[in-house]
Amino acid sequence: MPDTEKKQRPVTSVTDNEALEFHAMGRPGKLEINATKPMATQRDLSLAYSPGVAVPVKAIAADPATAYDYTTRGNMVAVISNGTAILGLGNLGALASKPVMEGKSVLFKRFADVDSIDLEVDTENVDEFINCVRFLGPSFGGINLEDIKAPDCFIIEQRLRELMDIPVFHDDQHGTAIIAAAGLINALELTGRDLKTTKLVCNGAGAAAIACVELIKAMGFAPENIVLCDTKGVIYQGRTEGMNQWKSAHAVKTKARTLEEAMKGADVVFGLSQKGAFSETMIRSMADRPIIFAMANPDPEITPEEVARIRDDAIMATGRSDYPNQVNNVLGFPYIFRGALDVRATTINDAMKIAAVQALANLAREDVPDDVVAAYQGNRPRFGAQYIIPVPFDPRLISAIPVAVAQAAIDSGVARKPIVDMAAYARELSARRDPIASTLASLYERVRRRPKRVVFAEAEEEQVMRAAMSYANQQLGTAILLGREDLIHATAERAGIDLNRPGLEIVNARISTRVEAYIDYLYARLQRKGYLHRDAQRLIHQDRNHFAACMVALGDADGMVTGITRNYSTALEDVRRCIDMKPGHQVIGVSVALCRGRTVFVADTAVHDMPSAAELADIAVEAAGFARRMGYQPRVAMLAYSTFGHPSGERSERVREAVKILDKRRVDFEYDGEMAADVALNRKVMEQYPFCRLSGPANVLVMPAFHSASISTKMLQELGGSTVIGPILVGLDKAVQITSMGAKDSDIVNMAAIAAYAGS
Template sequence: MTASRKQAALDYHALPRPGKLGISITKPVSGPADLSLAYTPGVAEPVLEIQADPEAAYRYTAKSNLVAVISNGTAVLGLGNCGALASKPVMEGKAVLFKKFADIDVFDIEIDAAEPQAFIDTVARIAPTFGGINLEDIAAPACFEIEEALIERCDIPVFHDDQHGTAIVMAAALLNALDLQGKRIEDARIVCCGAGAAGIASMRLAIELGARRENLWLVDRKGVIHTGRDDYATLNKEKREFATPPTERRTLAGALAGADVFIGVSGPGLMKPEWLMLMNERPIVFALSNPVPEILPEEAWAVRKDLIMATGRSDYPNQVNNVLCFPFLFRGALDVRARRITREMKIAAVRALAALAREPVPKEMLEAYGQKSLSFGPEYIIPKPLDPRLRECVASAVARAAVLSGAAKQPYPPHYPSQGDIR
């Protein structure tokens, strides 16, 4: 980042008031009568109602529209283990996106606990405050243990966005790219470079959508993960889940021979342009490392004219951006008071995003992005973050899936689009 851009970013966060968030009062507090209702003695009435029925907290407090964005700062963006306090600007930023795109209130919480059990215990104890929990920037493999434990201990949705948000948006883009390339996910050979939170979740979701396990190749820093590796016994269980049988193809280049899809969630420059020639006809390349992808689009296009390309950046077509998912997934989950985020809710979000990219693009979105036209095709396989239809489209699909999968405590909201006979 240039010196001027660095200063602009610092000024944005510091001026005229530090931080990106504030607290607003939602009820009148203009005189003695209001004060007596807001606090003592009037506040005793909802206290007694909630004591008698904990579900009443959704009626009388902010719980129904409040999400905790929680991190321990062990994997902050691409910056690594920065610590809990240094993660706060990112968590505040996440809160801004929740509010901007889905009108969800957020408390950002930074927990100084690198050890998983201490983190789990802390979050579980504060969970009653919230309607949902968004875990963020927690290093693998601890993130898997943390999320699994909190899902079991909490009666509200717990969602690690670095895993599932990335996977959901990537999967929606992948389904559309495969269709455009005349391929099926059931037949596609998929190579994923990066075996952390996003990589593992993406491979798991690909299987849920029909990919065959024998067609998946997972690559970490030491190469292809296979059962014959010298360090196989020491790998975490998430990596072993995707280990192939012993193979002579032990490098990323070896795995790419005959592949249809490359998914990069690893680091800059790890895909060499010449390796693209090893892939099948009409390949799909998702280089999602940010800010520098595994391969730059111009380098890829110079080698393969028949590919479809996506990155995590906004200055290239087909940005795979988690903001397409998490605000709207939580919106749908909160609106039906879901107990958890189910497999069906994730798949519903995938299919809603994929379907929206095929719809005619509204004029207001074209104006927002300064484009004259935009339609489904190789350079538009996923909606853009400022698409005004995202909230209704994704949230309603998630809410419907929550109801049908039995995760919802409330019926499908009447203000949502009609989705047939939902009970």
């Protein structure tokens, strides 16, 4: 495969089954609603509901602006669709659009901390749709229209903008136009082209296409240099078939009648139409250094691999996250609404859109921070053909785009609550982003760049096999399936998994040529610990954990995952017989709990039952080191049931002692204790102890003993709605991870990736 083609290869792929299981697992769908105020006591209810609620009701009636102070309105956006143009899949109806709309809602939350709810309106009648939405203004700070077909979307958006006093923004139009324009500015710069003389063909003349063309014309593109095409071919002056007023506004004088004719010699082509609409002949006929944005989702008009096969001078972008240069409105809508909501804008106007375009284009020209380096395919992305637009995981987006949008809203007079200190606003925005998702993305990316051989010790189990397949599919390396071939094949057949694919390898311990080497290795380690040679033989022949751990110990695999069929401590004992701890380290378990945009590391959740003071200090050091490797500045709280001496007790005394040991060791991270969990996690409660040395709420919690660590993380997961990853084993000399019994395939893949990462 030529290098250019390799560079364009998608780096992740998911199967249809995985996609369905992802949506079905746990609570079906991708969203839930949580209360933000306590709802426990009679008093809480009296405040939240009758009679207390009457007070804000009257306040809002007297002054509607106070709705932003007393309700969710100011941070709440509705994602509304009728499903008439779902991605590039066409008109599949309101109900079928729900997964996409839920997806947009979670992206609002994930990227910009905007709360959002999806509303699917089951009508194709424009007036009915408008009448349904126009009365929803009091509920929301903004309306994000999505996947509504042209030309209905133009009428709907225009009328709703006139009827409502909050931003109404059709994402497929303006979101797409903003991102495409930013990418185009940069691609033109890279190819030395001038906006005024560049020739562009846009295939598609619907919502996204018309908005893109309008925006770039507003930015100075010459109207006569843009040719629009739709299913009937070129939109030329005088055409009557399949026309509407929005298409007519962009009709040009040209002899070209087909897309193929229009694309001859074109500098730029935008695809906002359908999968496969561009042929190799069309791409070949374009000018030198062509700019190709194939933006149809989920499958582009032409794939980067196809383009790379025929030209090596193209700048290529798609709407997908698994190729370089993702031109997708996900880079826009969360941040544009963030900025608009924060100044209580009445609308999102052209000045705000152009500010977003400039901010995005500029960001791609700056040096990228390290977390983007890891999250991007290949090496440090530098402004160039493979990097014309920031990646969605770029942590700078959350401050750069909303600030630009908010400033433009203020300057153009549509902000109801101008921001005075923009620098402070930018800092606040950065604090809204939790780094864990980009950290995990970087971790996966780093493994992808140096793929690893990970042995899945319990490959006869279905969820393990699924995880192994996903590991291979995501190009993280080779997944070694350890088990008996006949049983592995039987499990695969039952699960409908095709084992005949690259990246999967079966190792049968019974017939492996490495058995003797493993037995010798194990016997040498255990002979002075009461084990006979035949005990070592038995362990290697009969126990897959020992076999797998020896594979890792002797370099036949880079990492190992186990834990589904055996309890944690047994699996750990098996592994420890074969693998030592890293010199100068302690083996501990760290669990990563993600809850409502906040991440905390909890230790030791796996190894030490009743740690001594010295062991607690070691645990703090290991856990802080791990948090740092995951991209956090550790603030370690040494937890107890007491806080700074009250109430006193033997267990707390041990924690206090651990703090003194850390003092003596002069460690290079923040720590303090002993303290109760609320003091550690709640800034207000911590303020009652002004001498506390932590500069903010703790993000590393060292538990006084295994039982409290285990109980609290399990409660967080079951009752607190947290996602808990781990326990992740830290401090072993080789990369081994143990999942909990009953872990899901996605948990196992995470563990395999973490093992592979540690082994890199």
